Amino acid sequence: MSQQSAIPFEREALDSVLKRRFFFAPAFEIYGGVSGLYDYGPPGCALQANIVDTWRKHFILEEDMLEVDCTMLTPYEVLKTSGHVDKFADWMCRDLKTGEIFRADHLVEEVIEARLKGNKEARGIIEEAAEEDAEKKKRKKKVKEIKAVKLEDSVVEEYETILAKMDGFSGKELGDLMLKYAIGNPATGEPLEQPKEFNLMFETAIGPSGALKGYLRPETAQGQFLNFSKLLDFNNERMPFASASIGKSFRNEISPRSGLLRVREFLMAEIEHFVDPQDKSHASFHEVKDVTLRFLAKDVQSAGKTDIIETTVGKAVASGMVDNETLGYFLARISLFLIKIGVDPARMRFRQHMDNEMAHYATDCWDAELQTSYGWIECVGCADRSAYDLSVHAARTKEKLVVRQPLETPLTVTRFEAEIEKKKFGPKFRKSAPLVEQWLVSRTECELEELAKEMAANGKIVFKVEGIEEDVELDTSFVVIEQKTRTEHIREFTPNVIEPSFGLGRIMYSIFEHSFWRRPEDKDRAVLSLPPLVAPTKVLLVPLSNSPELQAVTKKVSAILKKAVIPFKIDDSSASIGKRYSRNDELGTPFGITIDFESVGDFSVTLRERDSTKQVRGSVEDIVAAIKEVTYNGATWEEGTKNLKAFETKVEEE
Structure with missing residues (x-):
């Protein structure tokens, strides 16, 4: 916000404004409500839509991402394979x-x-x-x-x-x-x-028979992984590339509390950036390498401390604190986005996951945390998930989710392979033979190497296969695991994934706290200093009276604002002009246009800025141009109104 209030922050005062102005409210409230479920009112809907629009432009448009919209109903097998059935728990x-x-x-x-x-x-x-x-x-x-x-x-x-x-x-x-x-x-x-x-997943049945078990998705990522081959084809087989998805997700929280910070249904925006595991550089890294972030590294946390390391993304990557350029690039871009939509940079930090909380397959993971009256809240996660997701779905479905690239120079490759004597599997395992074969062919290079060592030491390998009660035991008459050297003309690899994941409800609430303040002269006059870019309404149109002359001018100004696609509202109530502005300051409306009797003669109006209450005067066309410059082109109030005349007025009426 542009102006700090001397009045200390009180969460109760903010909550009162948000509920009274219907930014959001408990769902099913007249029936007593249900914990963790909320409805958004008109200003909440508009703010969320503006944040989503800004997200799309900041990431999808600027990064040339491929947007998909996938179903929220997910079959059991998909989430069993991804690990959510077994591990998505608190x-x-x-x-x-x-x-x-x-x-x-x-x-x-x-x-x-x-x-x-x-x-x-x-x-x-x-x-x-x-x-x-x-x-x-x-x-x-x-x-x-x-x-x-x-x-x-x-x-x-x-x-x-x-x-x-x-x-x-x-x-x-x-x-x-x-x-x-x-x-x-x-x-x-x-x-x-x-x-x-x-x-934490909501279980359901798909279809009237109830035979197909499913869940409401806990994230939007799985649909992107399952459509990888289609996305790669759409992108003309070019790597790297990113997909993106915005949509509802569901988590059956144990004890929902803290308003929008912990809910059971929420809006997510997720990116899956597919990258060559041998080259995690980023072509645009130089554009963000000098962005300074506040890092809370894992070794600091492991020592029981919370000391912040403030440094540039470039230095963080060079030192190895952040694993690679692509991950660092997205951390910087996440920060720039959050600041753009109203997050206070002094109350933002990037916390690295400690080794004992990071997923076994992840290379590195950072959370963008925002400080609120509830403490530090994780609002964005950004992880290098290696090749885990594509690998497990490929192994389960036997579909190759890979990139194939011609090699300019043929490459000699030595790797472990499992050669299976399939004719013997049928008599030994009967109906379970395909399960055993699938288990063997889905092993990674490292796993095959360990199995080869076990076979050499014991003359056999013993392992568990899901769906078979007893241990599976095989000797060299059934499978031979050894290194083989081949000459390859095509390089085939499973991409790694860098995944930024945004919880938009949490971000929105944090912005409420970061932008809320009360005027020093009157603590009952609350202000939400939302950036004009995301504010629900950009302009309050205030005719000084309901006289026919001013109504005619108001109608003309309304038509101009509509043509300029600037969201506005008219307040022609009998309340004083000060009260009319004050109640719209609570809604975060950044600008006010006052139509007075001078407007009838020369079609000029005054433009008021929400935070400072400064006013300038000019023609309607010049005022509208200034609003567009500040709202959509990133100009400051001073830059946008430099050609307009300062307008001195009395202290706003109560």
Whole structure:
């Protein structure tokens, strides 16, 4: 925002504005509501649409990406192959007496934070979740206070280290922390059962028979991976290239809270940038190498600290802190996008995933985190996912999801291969023979090398195959695994994937907090300093009175704004002009056009800027040109209005 208020930020004041002006509201509210589900009102819809439009232009248009729109219903087999069925889970713990459920990492984090603050009551930790859940409202509200206690320095240090490492704890480690620090139900003090995994996907049945099991997608990525071959063909087999998708995703959150920050249905925007694993440079890296970002590296977190490293993307890649140029390029582009739509750069950081929280297949992963009154919130993830996704889907479907490139010079390649004696598989394994064959042919080079060593040492290999209860045992009469040398004229490879993934609801809420302030002269006059580019409405049209002359001018100005495709609203109510502007400041409307009796004579109007309340005057055509320059061409207020005359007015009426 362009102006900092002397009045301290209060989340309650912002929430009041957002709900009263219907940016969003709990879904099914007159029926008591359902936790984690929200409806967007007119300004919320417009803001979201403008953010999506800016995202499309910033990424899809500028990067020449290929946009797809894939179905939200996903068959079980797809998400089983991707790993979501087995691993897409959070840790939950239950109060065996009341049946109340908590998300373990959030509970530990919030209790420790409350203890560090010393004067918070434990009941407050879950108050927001309780308020949103109609069933929880019915239970007895027993509040157990955490009294202000001076903690030993060593305990404070322990707590701070735990908070710094919070994202890397396993379920067992969370359970151990709960036992060690006596963390139970904050409302009753009762102990909780040890954390258990809870899969976050919404299960459904596709078709009337119920035979085809499926899920509502938890992300938009899988559709992009499954359409890789079509996208590569559409791109004339050229590499590297990127696909993009914007759409709804669903996650059955354990304990939704914090408004738009943790919901069960949300809008995502995801990019899958397919790149040669042998060359992860980026042709446009030089354009962003001098962009300075605030990094929280994994080694800093592992030491229990949160010290920020502020450096350029170029230096971060050169030092090896960021794994490669393409990953660094997208980190910079993510930062530029977030700043463009209203994020405060001082409250943005890029946190690297620690080794114990990073997926086994990922090379590197960073989260763009935004600071809010709820703490640091992950809003964008950017990961180098290696070749995992395409590889597992290719292995499961037997479809080659690869790139084939002619080699200028033939290449001699030595690699491990499994030569299978298929005639013997039928009698030995019967109907399970295809499963065993598929398991062998889907092994990676490294896995085949380990199997070859096992065969040499033991004369046989033993392994598990999904769908077969007993261990599979094979000797050299069934399969020979050895290195073979071939001359290749075509290079065939599975691309690696750099994946930036945006949670648009979380970003939107963070922007609300970053842009909200109240005028020093009157704390009841709230302002949302949304950038003109994404503001729901760009202009408030304010006729000074309802006289026929001014109504005629208002109609003409409206026609000009419509022709210029500038979203506007007219407020011709009987309220004072100050009140009319004030209530639209809450909506983030950046400009106001006042039509007065001078406008009747010379068709001139005044233009007001929301944050500073400065005004300039000029012809309607010049005013509209200034609005377009500031809103869509990135000009500052001073640059856009430099040819207009400053207009002095009395202090705005209340």
